[in-house]
Amino acid sequence: MWRKSKPYLLLLPAAGTIILLFFGGIFDGLLKSFGYFPAIGETQLTLAAYDRLLHSGSFWESMALTLRIAALSSLLSAVIGALLAVGLFFLTDSMKKATPKAWYRLFQLPLTIPHLVAGYIIVLLFMQSGFVSRLFVAFGWIDDITDFPVLVNDPFGWGIILTYAWKEAPFVALMLYPVLSRIQGSWREVSRVFGAGNWQFVREVVVPVMIPAWVIATFIVFVFTFSAFEVPYLLGVTYPSVLPVYSYQLYTSGTLADRPEALAVNMILAAFTILLGLVAYYFSKRWNVLKGWS
Amino acid sequence: MKIYPITAVSVLALALSACSSEQAGSATDAESLLTDDWSVIQEAAQGQEVNMYMWGGNDNINTYLDKWVAPRMKEQHGIELTRVPMNDAQDIINQLLDEKTAGKSDGSMDIIWINGENFKAAKDNDLLWGDFTGQLPNFNDYIDADAPEVSQDFGEPVEGLEAPWGKAQFVFVHDESKHETPPKSMAELADWVQEHPGQFTYPAPPDFTGSAFVRQVLYETTGGHEQYQQPAAEIEDLEQRLEPMWQYLNSIEPYLWREGETYPESLAKQDQLFASGEIGMTMSYDPALAASEVLKGRFPESTRTYLLDGGTLANTHFLSIPFNASDKAGALVAINELMSPEAQTAKLSPENWGDLTALELEKLSPEQQQAMNEVNLGEATLSIEELEQNRLPELSSDYIDIIEKGWTEHVAKE
Numbered sequence: 001m002w003r004k005s006k007p008y009l010l011l012l013p014a015a016g017t018i019i020l021l022f023f024g025g026i027f028d029g030l031l032k033s034f035g036y037f038p039a040i041g042e043t044q045l046t047l048a049a050y051d052r053l054l055h056s057g058s059f060w061e062s063m064a065l066t067l068r069i070a071a072l073s074s075l076l077s078a079v080i081g082a083l084l085a086v087g088l089f090f091l092t093d094s095m096k097k098a099t100p101k102a103w104y105r106l107f108q109l110p111l112t113i114p115h116l117v118a119g120y121i122i123v124l125l126f127m128q129s130g131f132v133s134r135l136f137v138a139f140g141w142i143d144d145i146t147d148f149p150v151l152v153n154d155p156f157g158w159g160i161i162l163t164y165a166w167k168e169a170p171f172v173a174l175m176l177y178p179v180l181s182r183i184q185g186s187w188r189e190v191s192r193v194f195g196a197g198n199w200q201f202v203r204e205v206v207v208p209v210m211i212p213a214w215v216i217a218t219f220i221v222f223v224f225t226f227s228a229f230e231v232p233y234l235l236g237v238t239y240p241s242v243l244p245v246y247s248y249q250l251y252t253s254g255t256l257a258d259r260p261e262a263l264a265v266n267m268i269l270a271a272f273t274i275l276l277g278l279v280a281y282y283f284s285k286r287w288n289v290l291k292g293w294s
Numbered sequence: 295m296k297i298y299p300i301t302a303v304s305v306l307a308l309a310l311s312a313c314s315s316e317q318a319g320s321a322t323d324a325e326s327l328l329t330d331d332w333s334v335i336q337e338a339a340q341g342q343e344v345n346m347y348m349w350g351g352n353d354n355i356n357t358y359l360d361k362w363v364a365p366r367m368k369e370q371h372g373i374e375l376t377r378v379p380m381n382d383a384q385d386i387i388n389q390l391l392d393e394k395t396a397g398k399s400d401g402s403m404d405i406i407w408i409n410g411e412n413f414k415a416a417k418d419n420d421l422l423w424g425d426f427t428g429q430l431p432n433f434n435d436y437i438d439a440d441a442p443e444v445s446q447d448f449g450e451p452v453e454g455l456e457a458p459w460g461k462a463q464f465v466f467v468h469d470e471s472k473h474e475t476p477p478k479s480m481a482e483l484a485d486w487v488q489e490h491p492g493q494f495t496y497p498a499p500p501d502f503t504g505s506a507f508v509r510q511v512l513y514e515t516t517g518g519h520e521q522y523q524q525p526a527a528e529i530e531d532l533e534q535r536l537e538p539m540w541q542y543l544n545s546i547e548p549y550l551w552r553e554g555e556t557y558p559e560s561l562a563k564q565d566q567l568f569a570s571g572e573i574g575m576t577m578s579y580d581p582a583l584a585a586s587e588v589l590k591g592r593f594p595e596s597t598r599t600y601l602l603d604g605g606t607l608a609n610t611h612f613l614s615i616p617f618n619a620s621d622k623a624g625a626l627v628a629i630n631e632l633m634s635p636e637a638q639t640a641k642l643s644p645e646n647w648g649d650l651t652a653l654e655l656e657k658l659s660p661e662q663q664q665a666m667n668e669v670n671l672g673e674a675t676l677s678i679e680e681l682e683q684n685r686l687p688e689l690s691s692d693y694i695d696i697i698e699k700g701w702t703e704h705v706a707k708e
Contacts, residue, residue, distance in 0.1 A: 039395040040419050058702075129572035145572075146492065153556045237556035238498040239706035252384055253500055255695050256415060 026270065033263035040256055049260035050268075059265070061240040066226060069157045069242060073164035074222035080165060081172025082214055086206060088173065089180040090198075104177070107170040115167060119231040122163045126151040152235055159235035160242075168221045175217040176210055183209060212287035219280040226276075227269050243269055324622050328424055332431055335623050336371065342624030343374040347386050348407035350379020354586055358646040367631060373624050378403075383412045390421045390616055401618030404625040407459070409502075409611055410448025414691045416614070417455060423615040425454030429626060432633040433457055436653040442687065443610045444652075449523075449690020456612035457629050458652035460641065463681050464506050464606040467568065467576045467584045467674075471596035476575070478603045480514040480542065487549045493574035495551035495558060495567070498706065499698040503561040503579050506607055508543070508697055509689055514604060515542045519686055526692040536697070540704040547705065557706070569593055579607075581681055582648025585672030589644060597674050601684045608685035610652060635662040642669045650678065 034045040053059045088103055110118070125131050133148035142148060152159040183205065191201045229244040236242060241249065243265055250262035327335055344367075350356060359377045367375040380386050386406050393401050408416060416422050427433045437444055437458060444458050445451065468476045477486040487494045497504030513519045515538040526532060547554030551573050558564040561578070568576040569592050578584060578599070587593040613632065615625045631637060635658055638651040648671065655663060655678075671677070689697075 039391040058707075127570075127572070129567070129570040150552065153552065155555060233559060236559075238559070239702060249500070252382065253695065253698060256419075 029263045029266055033260050033267050035260045037256070037259070049264040053261055053264050053268075058240065058246065062243050062246040065157065065240050066242040066244075069160050069232070070222050070226040072157075073161045073168065073225045074218050076161060076165040077168035077221055078172055078214065078218040080169035081217065082176060082210065084169060084173035085176035085180055085210070086202060088177055089183070089206065092181065104174075107173055110167055110170045111174070113167070115163070115228065116230045116234070118167050119160075119163050119234040122159055122166075123152055123234060126159065126162070128152075153237055155237050157232070157236065160232050163231050163235060164221070164225050168225070172214070172217045172221065175220075176213055179210060179213045180206065212284070215287075216280055216284050219276065219283075223273050223276050223280075227273055324423075327622050327626065328426060328429060330429075332429065335429065335626055338623035339621075339627040340372045341374075342621035343376065344404045344621050344624040344628050345376050345378050345402060346405040346407070346628070347378045347380055347389075347403045348405075349381075349383055350377075351381070352647075354645075354647050355649075358641060362640050362646060363632065363637060366637075367628055371624075371627050371631065373628055375628055383408045387412050387415050387421065390416065390618075391419065393616075393618060394419070394421065399618050400620045401616055402620075403616045404619040404621045405628060406614050406616055407611065408456070408614060410450065410609065410688060411691045411694060413447045413452075413456060413612065413614070414450045417450060421617055422455045423617050423619060423622065426615060426626060427452075427454045427457045430457060430630040430633065432630050432635075436633070436635065436657045438654045438657070441654070443608070443685075447610065447612060448688050448694070449692075452612070456614035457633060458610045459613045459629075459632060460638075460649040460652050461608060461610050462579050462650065463581050463601075463608040463685060464503075464510060464579050465577065465581045465584070465599040465601060465676065467578055467593075467597060467599050468574065469568075469594055469596055470598045471594070472574055476600055478600065480511055480602075484542070484546055487546045490574060491549045492551050492553075494546075494549070495554075495564065495573055496577065497561050497564045498557035498559055499701045501558075501560055503564075503577055504557070505694060505698055505701075506579050507577055508539070508701055509694070510602070510607060511542055512536070512539045512689075512697065513607075513686060514602070515539050519689070522689050522693060523687075525690065526696055532696070536700060540700070543701075543705045544708055547708075565592075579609075580648065581650065582644045582671060582675045585644040585674040586648055588672065588674050593674075599674055599676055601676065601680070605684035605686045607688055608681075609688045635666070639666050639669060642666060642671070644670075644672045644675065648672075648675065650681065 031045075033049055035042055035048060036045055084107060088107070091103060113121075123130070127133070128145050128148050128150065130148075130152070133142075133145045136142045136148060137145055151162065187205060188201065191205060196204065227244060229248065232242040233245050233248070236245060240246075247262045247265035247269070250258045250265065327338070330338075346359070348355075348359075356377065356379065359375075364375045364377070367373045383406075386403070386408060390401070390403065390406075427439070433439070439445065443461070447456065466476065473486075473490075477483040483494075496507040499505035499508055512522075516535055521529075521535070529535065550557075551567065558567060561576075564573075564576050565587070567573045569587075581599060584593060584597050584599050588595060588597050613629050615622060615629070619625055633652065635653065638653055639662070641647050641649050642651055651666065655666070658666070667678075
């Protein structure tokens with residue numbers, strides 16, 4: 001009995017804290033999004049905040065921008081990540097042990113950098129008065145720093161997409177690489193025996209093996225970029241802003257009256273994220289990504 | 295090694311005595327603090343641990359409190375002052391609201407540093423303790439309690455709920471070596487902006503400084519501040535009255551940094567643009583900020599600050615005690631100490647902070663006045679006289695909300 005329940009009991013303090021703080025916070029936010037806030041004398045539950053939100057143009061513009069940025073960032077990092085993983089796989093295949101390991105470590109490096117720092121690095125590098133722009137002027141490729149294309153705080157969100165591509169591509173690559181590394185060396189030889197070139201080997205063996213993990217990794221990146229705050233806050237434009245920033249602007253607007261709306265935005269974000277999570281989970285079950293293959 | 299057990303015992307004794315005194319009806323004790331003699335309060339404050347919750351985003355301010363204030367508090371009053379950094383004064387109000395919701399009577403905050411917008415929210419929701427400023431000797435000695443900048447905070451009557459700590463004033467910051475004659479009115483600014491396209495911008499409201507800049511525009515383009523001294527709800531044609539301000543802001547927009555497509559999201563970003571030379575001007579609600587940035591080497595040596603000919607916005611910032619503070623006596627003594635001429639003089643120096651004093655200069659003794667006048671404010675800072683002669687009062691906070699929302703609608707979206 002003790003042996004069986006011991007792991008669960010040991011997990012209890014950590015799990016309890018997480019449940020209390022995480023779900024407690026979500027529940028509290030949900031209540032407040034319905035306008036329930038006893039400390040300021042509001043005790044009635046209404047859907048007014050959601051109603052106002054769904055009828056406001058700013059909300060839908062934010063939604064469109066958020067979806068566009070999340071879709072483009074996840075697609076871009078998925079493609080780059082897949083190329084990196086395949087490249088890493090062939091490196092391992094053709095070289096001695098030490099070199100691919102060094103490359104592998106190099107790809108791990110961006111994972112250790114916080115998103116806020118990554119965003120700031122992009123600001124410092126790619127702003128019109130940034131490092132790259134000044135370098136271009138110094139080399140005479142452009143006449144003035146204002147000739148440099150606007151990549152940071154641009155209405156399309158290139159700066160944000162760039163940051164995510166740089167941050168998440170290695171994440172995708174490192175999700176895929178362990179899957180690829182299980183392709184046995186003999187398979188390559190067998191494919192050669194049957195006359196397959198490198199390209200055919202990739203198409204017929206590597207890609208099919210990679211796809212399930214790749215789709216899941218892309219899902220994760222999409223959900224993350226969809227609900228992330230700091231990078232769009234730092235690199236976005238004043239208007240329109242992505243949903244998490246929009247929520248922050250409402251929440252900090254000074255009046256308590258806007259809070260239900262701010263929290264309603266968060267609830268919509270959370271609901272959407274859960275929905276996407278369920279979809280990802282469904283596919284992962286179906287394709288057995290979690291169990292792997294043998 | 296010998297000291298260790300003794301300290302442990304005394305800490306234990308202190309903790310026990312603190313417990314027992316609190317159990318003996320802390321509510322009645324707290325009420326009597328509002329009428330007790332100052333010596334009784336000082337005695338009660340001995341050994342208390344005072345948590346000061348405040349915005350933690352400025353190294354100079356933090357160092358001033360940790361290195362200058364806290365040791366003196368310990369030495370002179372036996373008070374352990376702990377600074378608790380917060381991201382925004384709004385977070386302090388949020389946390390207090392949560393404590394109130396949870397029915398927490400021995401709160402974690404003893405002193406809070408808030409500004410007008412948050413003060414109104416705190417006052418409206420009964421988050422502050424009571425009318426305490428009359429108890430403070432330094433308040434009674436050095437403050438003119440009837441002066442409008444002390445009796446009102448962003449148009450909201452203070453009613454003794456908070457004590458003035460310092461004053462700030464809106465200033466523009468420019469690089470003298472690049473632009474010798476900076477624009478000193480909104481009309482001149484419009485011309486300047488057209489002559490120097492891309493060289494000017496302001497932080498997007500609700501950033502505190504950006505919002506203040508918009509109010510500055512409001513005063514000049516709609517005919518002065520006097521008309522806004524009544525509640526916003528009482529002005530029927532407010533929408534129309536604000537119209538010239540939106541027109542002005544939209545008229546300069548095409549010539550702003552990045553053609554007004556976007557605005558810096560914070561003053562920090564704006565300052566960075568200025569420091570890297572991408573824009574030619576910045577602004578601050580802290581008259582000494584430019585001086586301390588020059589000291590740090592971020593802004594060029596030739597950085598100067600200036601005011602508009604018609605004067606600029608000024609406000610007073612305040613310290614308050616929450617309704618559920620655990621160590622109210624300690625909080626009273628600490629706030630009194632922060633308002634002492636010595637602490638205020640140290641605060642004035644740009645090396646410490648550079649914040650203007652809340653005290654009435656005429657009420658200080660000649661020596662104290664001299665000490666204050668001798669503080670080197672740095673070349674970038676204007677003299678206290680010049681600042682004081684060009685002050686404009688703040689708007690009440692209900693306008694600020696209308697203006698910040700209106701800005702998004704009328705300027706950012708256009």
